Structure formats: C-alpha cells, structure tokens
Amino acid sequence: MGAADIVPGVSGGTIAFITGIYEHLLKSLQSIVPEFFNLTKNRKFSAFWQEIDGTFLITLFSGILLSVLIFAKLIGYLLVNHPIPLWSFFFGLIVASVSIVGKQVSVWNIRLFLSVFMGVVVAYFITQLSPASVEPSYLNAFLSGLIAICAMILPGISGSFILVMLGTYSFILDAIREFDLIVLVVFSSGCLIGLLSIANLLVWAFSHFRNMTLALLTGFMIGALTKVWPWKEVLTYREGRHGQLVPLLEQNVLPSTYELISGAPSQITLAIICALIAVVGVVSLESFANVSKNSASEEV
Numbered sequence: 001m002g003a004a005d006i007v008p009g010v011s012g013g014t015i016a017f018i019t020g021i022y023e024h025l026l027k028s029l030q031s032i033v034p035e036f037f038n039l040t041k042n043r044k045f046s047a048f049w050q051e052i053d054g055t056f057l058i059t060l061f062s063g064i065l066l067s068v069l070i071f072a073k074l075i076g077y078l079l080v081n082h083p084i085p086l087w088s089f090f091f092g093l094i095v096a097s098v099s100i101v102g103k104q105v106s107v108w109n110i111r112l113f114l115s116v117f118m119g120v121v122v123a124y125f126i127t128q129l130s131p132a133s134v135e136p137s138y139l140n141a142f143l144s145g146l147i148a149i150c151a152m153i154l155p156g157i158s159g160s161f162i163l164v165m166l167g168t169y170s171f172i173l174d175a176i177r178e179f180d181l182i183v184l185v186v187f188s189s190g191c192l193i194g195l196l197s198i199a200n201l202l203v204w205a206f207s208h209f210r211n212m213t214l215a216l217l218t219g220f221m222i223g224a225l226t227k228v229w230p231w232k233e234v235l236t237y238r239e240g241r242h243g244q245l246v247p248l249l250e251q252n253v254l255p256s257t258y259e260l261i262s263g264a265p266s267q268i269t270l271a272i273i274c275a276l277i278a279v280v281g282v283v284s285l286e287s288f289a290n291v292s293k294n295s296a297s298e299e300v
Contacts, residue, residue, distance in 0.1 A: 002067025013155040029199035087230035092275030096282035112215040119219020127227040136171040144168040145190025231258040
C-alpha cells in the first residue's frame with residue numbers, strides 16, 4: 001500500500017482490496033474513536049487494543065511507513081527515468097483489480113451499472129483536473145493530508161494524484177526524502193483525522209449499500225485507468241520546488257504516436273510484460289488472501 005500510494009494515479013486502497021484486508025481495516029479504524037472514549041471510562045487498555053485490533057493496525061501502518069521510506073526515492077527515479085514500464089505495471093495492476101472488486105458484487109442490476117458509470121465519470125473528471133500551485137506551508141501540509149488520505153483509502157482514486165492536484169506533491173515527497181520531521185508530523189496529523197472520518201462513512205456504506213458501494217469503487221478504478229496509461233505527450237511544464245521542469249499537463253497517446261512525438265522507443269513489448277507481471281501478481285495476492293481467509297475460518 002505504501003509503494004502504491006507514492007505513485008500519482010495508484011491507490012493504496014486498491015492493494016488493500018486485492019489482499020482482502022479492506023473492510024477489516026475500515027472497521028478497525030472506525031472503532032478507534034468510540035473505543036478511546038470507553039478507555040477513558042476506566043476500561044482496561046487490553047480491551048481497547050483488542051477491540052480496535054491494534055496489532056493489525058500497527059503491523060499494517062508500519063509496513064506502509066517502511067515502504068514509503070524505502071521506495072520514495074526508487075519510485076521517483078523510475079517515474080523520471082523508466083516511466084513506461086512503471087506505468088504499465090500499475091495499469092495491469094488496476095485492470096486486474098477491477099475484475100476482483102467487480103466480482104464481489106453479489107447480483108448485478110441496472111442501478112449497479114449506473115453506479116459503475118458514476119464512479120467512472122467522477123474518477124475520470126478528477127484525473128483531468130489541472131494541478132494547482134500553492135506555497136509550501138505547515139497549514140497546506142495539514143490540509144493536504146486531510147484531503148489526500150480520503151482518496152488513498154478509496155480503491156481507484158490516488159491520494160498522490162490528489163496531492164499533485166493540490167500542488168503539494170513535490171513538497172511532501174521532498175519532506176519524505178529529506179526526513180523533514182515537522183512537515184511529516186503535520187501532514188500525518190491531517191492524514192489521521194481524515195482517515196478516521198472517511199472510515200466511518202465507508203463502513204456505513206458497506207453496511208447499508210454493499211453492492212452499490214462495490215460497484216461505485218469498481219467505477220473509480222476504471223475511471224482511474226486514464227491516469228496510468230503509459231504513453232503520454234507532455235503539453236506544458238511547471239517549475240518544481242528545486243527549479244527543475246516537471247510535467248504539468250499531459251495527454252494520452254498511442255504507442256506509435258508517442259514514438260513520433262518523442263523520438264524515443266515505445267517499449268511496447270516491455271510494457272506488456274510489466275502489465276502481465278502485475279496481473280499475475282494481483283491474481284496471486286487474491287489467491288493467497290483467499291487461502292488465508294479459509295484457513296482462519298477453519299481454525300474458528
């Protein structure tokens with residue numbers, strides 16, 4: 001989830017869904033605030049920890065944090081130097097994930113297809129927004145965390161892409177690379193508040209409108225595919241935090257058009273291989289998650 005969240009266009013929520021921990025994560029997050037107030041009423045900490053499944057949350061978020069710290073520089077390097085294989089990998093990941101999320105809908109009908117369509121439209125609209133330009137500040141870091149985390153937990157909507165739209169992606173990524181502790185704490189505080197808020201909404205949605213929620217999330221993922229298309233033409237650039245040129249507006253093009261425009265090879269064979277590796281990886285993760293779930297059920 002951490003590696004996925006670094007890339008604009010890919011959601012950590014997608015990875016959570018693939019591995020079968022998505023609803024478990026939401027319910028654990030939802031229980032934190034009410035259980036904390038119960039803790040203040042002289043309840044034992046062990047009961048609080050058990051109710052929120054603290055071991056699960058600590059393990060998961062430690063993995064996310066470790067992944068972000070390890071892969072921030074690597075992902076940044078690949079985005080600049082090997083964008084086509086990287087985007088192809090994530091394109092394949094999302095395509096395979098659409099099937100996994102979609103088949104969890106128990107019964108399809110016209111309302112659910114309309115929900116998929118709505119999700120596609122919303123996600124596509126978000127990916128077509130022009131990035132803003134804001135001054136790096138602690139307030140903007142907090143607000144960025146508050147808004148972006150809501151997208152990070154939704155399959156198909158990338159929190160990193162929201163940071164790009166807000167104009168704070170480079171600011172936050174540089175803070176991670178340089179381990180700017182103050183910025184990271186402020187940003188994480190915004191993430192924590194946003195995460196607890198969106199978790200309650202999503203648990204309610206799954207409880208009352210499960211099929212419709214799944215259909216909407218499927219649409220989000222389909223609509224996000226336009227953002228991770230590997231071949232792009234850069235229309236305009238912006239100046240990055242350190243004076244470097246960073247793509248501002250891009251449009252998707254065919255591999256043959258990309259070769260004509262850029263004069264560089266489309267790497268289509270490598271792109272297909274990377275996409276297939278992602279598909280195989282998603283199928284393997286789903287199989288592993290199903291085996292783990294079945295084993296847990298048998299033990300109970």
